[in-house]
Amino acid sequence: MQRYSGFGLVKHALNYHENWQRVWRNPTPKKEYDVIIVGGGGHGLATAYYLAKEHGITNVAVVEKGYLGGGNTARNTTIVRSNYLWDEAAHLYEHALKLWEGLSQELNYNLMFSQRGVLNLGHTLQDMRDIERRVSANRLNGIDSEVLTTADVQKLVPLLDCSKRARYPVMGGSWQPRGGVARHDAVAWGFARAADALGVDLIQQTEVIGIRKEKGAVIGVETTRGFIASKTVGCVVAGNSGVLAKMAGLRLPVESHPLQALVSEPIKPVLDTVVMSNHVHGYISQSDKGDLVIGAGIDGYNGYGQRGSYPTIEHTLAAIVEMFPTFSRVRMNRQWGGIVDTCPDACPIISATPVKGLFFNCGWGTGGFKATPGSGHVFAATLAQGYAHPLAKPFSIDRFYSGALIDEHGAAGVAH
Numbered sequence: 001m002q003r004y005s006g007f008g009l010v011k012h013a014l015n016y017h018e019n020w021q022r023v024w025r026n027p028t029p030k031k032e033y034d035v036i037i038v039g040g041g042g043h044g045l046a047t048a049y050y051l052a053k054e055h056g057i058t059n060v061a062v063v064e065k066g067y068l069g070g071g072n073t074a075r076n077t078t079i080v081r082s083n084y085l086w087d088e089a090a091h092l093y094e095h096a097l098k099l100w101e102g103l104s105q106e107l108n109y110n111l112m113f114s115q116r117g118v119l120n121l122g123h124t125l126q127d128m129r130d131i132e133r134r135v136s137a138n139r140l141n142g143i144d145s146e147v148l149t150t151a152d153v154q155k156l157v158p159l160l161d162c163s164k165r166a167r168y169p170v171m172g173g174s175w176q177p178r179g180g181v182a183r184h185d186a187v188a189w190g191f192a193r194a195a196d197a198l199g200v201d202l203i204q205q206t207e208v209i210g211i212r213k214e215k216g217a218v219i220g221v222e223t224t225r226g227f228i229a230s231k232t233v234g235c236v237v238a239g240n241s242g243v244l245a246k247m248a249g250l251r252l253p254v255e256s257h258p259l260q261a262l263v264s265e266p267i268k269p270v271l272d273t274v275v276m277s278n279h280v281h282g283y284i285s286q287s288d289k290g291d292l293v294i295g296a297g298i299d300g301y302n303g304y305g306q307r308g309s310y311p312t313i314e315h316t317l318a319a320i321v322e323m324f325p326t327f328s329r330v331r332m333n334r335q336w337g338g339i340v341d342t343c344p345d346a347c348p349i350i351s352a353t354p355v356k357g358l359f360f361n362c363g364w365g366t367g368g369f370k371a372t373p374g375s376g377h378v379f380a381a382t383l384a385q386g387y388a389h390p391l392a393k394p395f396s397i398d399r400f401y402s403g404a405l406i407d408e409h410g411a412a413g414v415a416h
């Protein structure tokens with residue numbers, strides 16, 4: 001990475017950011033690629049990086065309709081954890097967490113990955129039974145996970161209202177110390193820079209508007225800059241997955257919903273872990289800059305607008321104030337929304353499709369950021385080999401025919 005002296009910084013501040021070196025190229029699309037990835041979010045960029053790095057496939061294009069990381073990747077609240085209930089999901093998310101642990105070094109890019117721990121609160125006896133079940137399942141899978149008492153929780157988060165006065169008193173919680181947060185857009189930029197350096201073409205401001213097939217196999221994509229040929233196309237477009245599938249004559253079991261988040265004005269450090277409550281329905285962490293980063297569940301209606309409804313904002317802030325009464329005095333700075341693609345079992349789809357050469361990686365819903373490196377890693381292997389990576393196999397579209405669903409509603413819920 002380029003370093004500047006104090007003088008260099010002043011010079012660059014005054015020259016209006018002119019003549020800065022590009023971090024990645026801005027290539028003209030070639031006529032044909034070995035693999036086309038549609039969608040330049042974290043998952044698409046990670047896929048391209050691992051295709052080049054692990055499988056030596058460098059004749060790859062990432063086609064992005066906007067700018068890299070401009071979708072959910074840079075709109076999420078950045079929670080990373082792997083404490084899912086079922087083996088299939090736990091293995092996939094733990095694979096991702098292990099990759100996160102060395103990723104800044106691998107990409108030589110500071111992703112600000114901070115393992116500050118993730119706390120899930122329990123407010124009822126049933127919550128606590130579910131927590132104990134999930135923690136036991138996690139430990140059987142070798143995942144760091146603990147059951148905490150109310151006193152443990154209060155010690156960990158002094159500002160949290162653990163009194164009996166609370167409408168839903170805290171009865172305890174689950175705690176994953178290796179969980180945490182990362183800087184979301186840095187993840188996209190880190191993968192983009194590394195993929196570009198390996199020869200991948202990152203093609204921005206280019207929308208895929210059609211998927212061309214011949215004799216039941218994909219032969220390329222129609223874009224706003226013309227046709228680009230490829231016999232292997234991986235669609236990684238999150239909330240737009242249904243739209244892309246329709247272009248290929250397919251129907252996916254996903255629904256697109258707005259999901260909102262908010263940040264407050266920056267305040268002094270008061271919260272050094274991530275706190276989530278499925279029951280009160282809100283979650284919160286504090287960024288390194290000092291903002292409180294807040295979110296909750298999806299807006300109930302389907303939609304493609306990257307914004308959300310007022311009732312959800314009101315409900316979310318009511319939940320935060322219920323947990324942290326003192327935050328009622330903090331002003332909110334910004335609010336935004338993304339479009340998440342939710343599956344009936346709250347698990348992703350990483351799969352081939354009935355169209356030969358056409359693959360989808362989608363359905364991550366409210367919780368795909370944490371999976372970014374793992375998702376890209378297993379999807380790259382799936383595209384390179386033409387059949388599913390062992391960790392991706394349970395997440396095939398076929399599960400919606402076979403009934404082998406992996407119900408992670410308990411571990412997903414409001415807890416992204």
Ligand SMILES: Cc1cc2nc3c(=O)[nH]c(=O)nc-3n(C[C@H](O)[C@H](O)[C@H](O)COP(=O)(O)OP(=O)(O)OC[C@H]3O[C@@H](n4cnc5c(N)ncnc54)[C@H](O)[C@@H]3O)c2cc1C
Binds near residue numbers: 041338
């Ligand atoms: C408010 C909010 C909070 C969240 N919080 C968390 C969290 O705390 N932890 C967590 O793990 N997950 C969280 N998530 C979910 C997470 O953000 C997503 O699951 C993840 O970022 C998906 O990454 P992606 O690369 O698949 O999608 P995206 O980043 O959305 O990338 C898809 C890209 O495809 C592009 N695209 C779409 N259609 C086309 C087309 N036709 N042609 C070309 N390009 C196209 C889009 O422009 C976009 O850039 C949150 C999401 C939101 C919205």
